[in-house]
Amino acid sequence: MRQFTTKSSQETIELGKKLIEVLPKHLNVILLNGDLSSGKTTFTKGIALGLGIKSVVNSPTFTILKSYEGKKKLNHLDLYRLDGLGMDFDLEEYIEDEDSISVIEWPSQVKELIPNLYVNVDLKWIDDNTRIITISTNDKSDEWMNQI
16 A cells, blocks of 8 residues: 655646556556545546546546547546446446456445456545545555555
8 A cells, every 4th residue: 555645636647647657467447536526537637648548538427437548448437426237337348348447436336346456546635736645456466556
């Protein structure tokens, strides 16, 4: 587990970029937890940047899912408005896709779909600019986290 304090949205973006640059290939699901406005989508922008994605990344709150093409495909899921499974979305198809990175905001909405291995990112809003971001994994080989 590593904890970081970012003092601007740019620092939050850079942290997301660093994470994806050192993320081992066998880990492709990133869970983002935090209150509204804690920086989840901002962090995802950094992940997209690290994947070489040129598109504008914004929250898929109303669409549930947005996919972006880069070095690896990025599936960005915002499940805040999801009211249980079975809403005609095949979310497991995106989450289980080993050839893409799946970033899931509000993962508690689909606990039953979370794979065995994942990275967990907790974002805590301190003030308009400051966030405390804790990154952890349930993967036993977590030495890579020291490179963030």
